[in-house]
Amino acid sequence: MSKMRYSRRAVLKGGAAAVAASALPAPMVWAQEIKDITLRQFGTGVSNLNDVANKVKEDLGFTLEMTALDSDSVTQRAATQPDSFDIADIEYWICKKVWPTGNLQAMDTSKIANYDKIVGIFRDGKLTPESTIAQGTAPHSVGFVDGPGGTSFATEETGWMTLIPTIYNADTLGIRPDLIGRPIETWAELLNPEFKGKASILDISSIGIMDMAMVCEAMGEIQYGDKGNMTREEIDKTMAIFTEAKKNGQFRAFWKTFDESVNLMASGEVVIQSMWSPAITAVKSRGIECVYQPLKEGYRSWGGGIGLSSSLSGMELDAAYEYINWYLSGWVGGYLMRQGYYSAVPETSKNFMTENEWGYWFEGKPATDVITSPTGDVLAQAGETRDGGSFYDRMGSVACWNAVMDENQYMVRKWNEFIAS
Amino acid sequence: MLKNRHIQGWLQASPLTLILIGFLILPIITIVVVSFWQATEFSIIPAFTLENYEFLFGSPVTYKVFFATFKYAAITWALTLLIGFTVAYYLAFHIQNQTTQIALFLLCTIPFWTSNIIRMISWIPFLGRNGIANSMLQSWGVIDQPLEWLLYSDFSVILAFVHLYTLFMVVPIFNTMTRIDHSLIEAARDNGASGFQTLIHVILPLTKPGIMIGTIFVLTLVMGDFITVRFMSGSQKANVGRLISNDISLLQYPSAAATAVILLITVLIVIGILLRFVDIRKEL
Amino acid sequence: MEKKSKSFYVLTAFFGLFILFLYGPTLTIGILSFQGPGGGLTFPMQGTSLNWFRELFQEQAVGDIWGSFRRSFALGLMVMVTTVVVSVMGGFAFRKRFAGSGILFYLIIASLVIPSILISLGVGLIFNQFGLKIHWATSGFGSQLTWTLPFGLLIMFAVFNRFDKSFEEAARDQGASPWQTVRYVVLPIIAPSLIGVGLFGFTLSYDEFARTLLTAGSYNTLPLEIFGMTTNVTTPVIYALGTMTTLFSLLIIGAFLLTVWVLGKRRARFGSDAGKGV
Numbered sequence: 001m002s003k004m005r006y007s008r009r010a011v012l013k014g015g016a017a018a019v020a021a022s023a024l025p026a027p028m029v030w031a032q033e034i035k036d037i038t039l040r041q042f043g044t045g046v047s048n049l050n051d052v053a054n055k056v057k058e059d060l061g062f063t064l065e066m067t068a069l070d071s072d073s074v075t076q077r078a079a080t081q082p083d084s085f086d087i088a089d090i091e092y093w094i095c096k097k098v099w100p101t102g103n104l105q106a107m108d109t110s111k112i113a114n115y116d117k118i119v120g121i122f123r124d125g126k127l128t129p130e131s132t133i134a135q136g137t138a139p140h141s142v143g144f145v146d147g148p149g150g151t152s153f154a155t156e157e158t159g160w161m162t163l164i165p166t167i168y169n170a171d172t173l174g175i176r177p178d179l180i181g182r183p184i185e186t187w188a189e190l191l192n193p194e195f196k197g198k199a200s201i202l203d204i205s206s207i208g209i210m211d212m213a214m215v216c217e218a219m220g221e222i223q224y225g226d227k228g229n230m231t232r233e234e235i236d237k238t239m240a241i242f243t244e245a246k247k248n249g250q251f252r253a254f255w256k257t258f259d260e261s262v263n264l265m266a267s268g269e270v271v272i273q274s275m276w277s278p279a280i281t282a283v284k285s286r287g288i289e290c291v292y293q294p295l296k297e298g299y300r301s302w303g304g305g306i307g308l309s310s311s312l313s314g315m316e317l318d319a320a321y322e323y324i325n326w327y328l329s330g331w332v333g334g335y336l337m338r339q340g341y342y343s344a345v346p347e348t349s350k351n352f353m354t355e356n357e358w359g360y361w362f363e364g365k366p367a368t369d370v371i372t373s374p375t376g377d378v379l380a381q382a383g384e385t386r387d388g389g390s391f392y393d394r395m396g397s398v399a400c401w402n403a404v405m406d407e408n409q410y411m412v413r414k415w416n417e418f419i420a421s
Numbered sequence: 422m423l424k425n426r427h428i429q430g431w432l433q434a435s436p437l438t439l440i441l442i443g444f445l446i447l448p449i450i451t452i453v454v455v456s457f458w459q460a461t462e463f464s465i466i467p468a469f470t471l472e473n474y475e476f477l478f479g480s481p482v483t484y485k486v487f488f489a490t491f492k493y494a495a496i497t498w499a500l501t502l503l504i505g506f507t508v509a510y511y512l513a514f515h516i517q518n519q520t521t522q523i524a525l526f527l528l529c530t531i532p533f534w535t536s537n538i539i540r541m542i543s544w545i546p547f548l549g550r551n552g553i554a555n556s557m558l559q560s561w562g563v564i565d566q567p568l569e570w571l572l573y574s575d576f577s578v579i580l581a582f583v584h585l586y587t588l589f590m591v592v593p594i595f596n597t598m599t600r601i602d603h604s605l606i607e608a609a610r611d612n613g614a615s616g617f618q619t620l621i622h623v624i625l626p627l628t629k630p631g632i633m634i635g636t637i638f639v640l641t642l643v644m645g646d647f648i649t650v651r652f653m654s655g656s657q658k659a660n661v662g663r664l665i666s667n668d669i670s671l672l673q674y675p676s677a678a679a680t681a682v683i684l685l686i687t688v689l690i691v692i693g694i695l696l697r698f699v700d701i702r703k704e705l
Numbered sequence: 706m707e708k709k710s711k712s713f714y715v716l717t718a719f720f721g722l723f724i725l726f727l728y729g730p731t732l733t734i735g736i737l738s739f740q741g742p743g744g745g746l747t748f749p750m751q752g753t754s755l756n757w758f759r760e761l762f763q764e765q766a767v768g769d770i771w772g773s774f775r776r777s778f779a780l781g782l783m784v785m786v787t788t789v790v791v792s793v794m795g796g797f798a799f800r801k802r803f804a805g806s807g808i809l810f811y812l813i814i815a816s817l818v819i820p821s822i823l824i825s826l827g828v829g830l831i832f833n834q835f836g837l838k839i840h841w842a843t844s845g846f847g848s849q850l851t852w853t854l855p856f857g858l859l860i861m862f863a864v865f866n867r868f869d870k871s872f873e874e875a876a877r878d879q880g881a882s883p884w885q886t887v888r889y890v891v892l893p894i895i896a897p898s899l900i901g902v903g904l905f906g907f908t909l910s911y912d913e914f915a916r917t918l919l920t921a922g923s924y925n926t927l928p929l930e931i932f933g934m935t936t937n938v939t940t941p942v943i944y945a946l947g948t949m950t951t952l953f954s955l956l957i958i959g960a961f962l963l964t965v966w967v968l969g970k971r972r973a974r975f976g977s978d979a980g981k982g983v
Contacts, residue, residue: 253655448827
């Protein structure tokens, strides 16, 4: 029923929008009808927050429907069900997989007001002009195409973006310092027999393989040509090391979902594991000690962005651009940064954070007052500093990005074998 | 008249037939076809290949996983049969009052109507390293260290299976037992059979159809499961269902389809053998 | 056996343990759902409150619990009605022992024993290949029927196996048309079993996970939402939801049992009326 209503409305609007767009490019014209517009967004639970949808309704007037899924389902839906969404909130490595299907359309950067303020990572790949680009699927390498219909990625800024960057972070291992009782400095500790039966790794192949590579490299077992694009032999060797560890009972569990990692850590089932930043804060907010441990080999980083369905056009497309511009204008950025992520345009987000919050989350300064999450949970007391320090310290020591490699198909099958072994 | 009966029969069965064609036969055909197709990372290509089966049969993990599937099925079957039979026997022969009997029977079936996922995850706070079971055992002084194997192990997987599926054994066995003519049992006793002898020589053979139906339920549910194994083993163990669901989540549909075909054949062979021992339609 | 023997007490104890085993975990999460606002998903308890039930009625950070509940409820009703109608028709058809009914019977058994994920995968693939949109009310609905219909039909077989044909013959002898026989004789007799079929249809659908997993489309059903919540929720709100769904299931069973009871009463009364009439 709803589907029929939708299609009829879409037809009517499509026509109206075409007329409006040609006659009067100003968005004011359709302010009346914008209330009827519904954009369907899906993505991981990380940024598909109902608070964002509510704020969109308030600020922009239209309805944003959010569906939160796990990373694999997100990939699946983006690749196979183009009709089920208008806006895809996906990670850059997913984009590399999905873009060739033609389900997404390139975005005109000239319509993005804050484009020039987007951090360098997403444009030329460099955080600062001196930075070197980390291995893996770096966001800028899949961030641009040649034109509106481009199917292959461009190597430089072209004015046509695949995803508008929204959220990113540098990941490392999470530990329970109270249960470990000694400093942890290297990724190699994940396979240290000392933590037999108390370690965990995430069961999402594209991310897990990178954590594995960080570990194997840190152990000195494997020298990778490029961790983000392994050869079959490198994949075999990596999997062999981890399969051996699994057989020896190194791992307590694998986690696939955010919540599992929190519970594993909070309940003491696991003392060292791959983890995501807000999972650490979730453990901490229960009064349990938990550290997002910076390691000498550096971070494994990831980035997410918003992509538009290729079927979006007319008024819906205009609304989507409105939404993107609003997204980068600061409110969401502030909301995400106060959870420990980073915003693509930090300077606009600053306006939506207190000086204390900005100092703690972005500049790595000691908190001058209690730090709370957007939902009001206490995350840090005055005097505490963020694990890993400032934005430039953390994003500056990224060793690799989450990646999809040429041998992805092979890796995926090997991964399945590893999980099943 | 005869012809008319057949036409009428098919007419009345037509909605059923159409649904089964659309949502059972066609999907199976599709799976079989797709299992011979090629795949890229994100899409499937309709080009014939045997590669999926070659990879499947070429990997030692496949055999291990099929073995694990049979292991789970066999152990779960034995436990559910033992528990299910005992419970059904108690209800059918030891509870004389019919109202009490129905009430207790309903008490057994109520959890069946609630969400499986919820029932599964309910075990986790119970079995964990710092869970209720371990704290209790430790406070009683039975153990010094928490038992690691309570959670995320074969033990917890099978425990959850038994918890979820024993009812599928209880219900058909109870159903058959209530239909046993009590005069047979009295006759056995009059002839000097002990309670145990009556159980083995009279009740057990007469309950066989119920046991078979229960067996079919339990075996197919356990062999096709993927979510219980994932939750209860902390992703450390695998059965065939998980192999399939992993492939699906990694968008490897042809590979998933090939595994699915082999699983389907296995299940159908098992059920085919079981059906030789029981005429379901007659025994309901 | 009338005398309470030693084996009776042993078996009673066994039965008690079995019940404890069945209900224990549900009670565990029931208890955990009453934790204080600082509570987590595991013991120890952090205070007691109704906080998480209140939370359940407020909007979550992600997802849409009540939307998925409405969808599951609607889908459950759709599946229930379809299952009852199709099973009854199928049950009547099978009584005719029509040519080919054996094959159809084995299809029903196949539908029962086929691993759920295969249906999900197959239906998903078909819709995908033909460019159709998967939706809980189309692909999800059909997939669930392959699970509820075998149950419905097995119950119908059981019913008709026990059905005394002399009622029908009597009706026919009195000059009732075939339709009248069905409407006024057969259906009232099998009505309580139909309620059973409906109950199965509804609850099997309401709790179905695997068959809906790849066939539900953009909008989650409740079990999918619960599964999704294990992704995004780290608070006892998921236990509160578990407790609520369990209570809801109990409510449904209660309602059905009540209906059966009322029907039984009414029939008993009509039965006596009929007796007086003659």
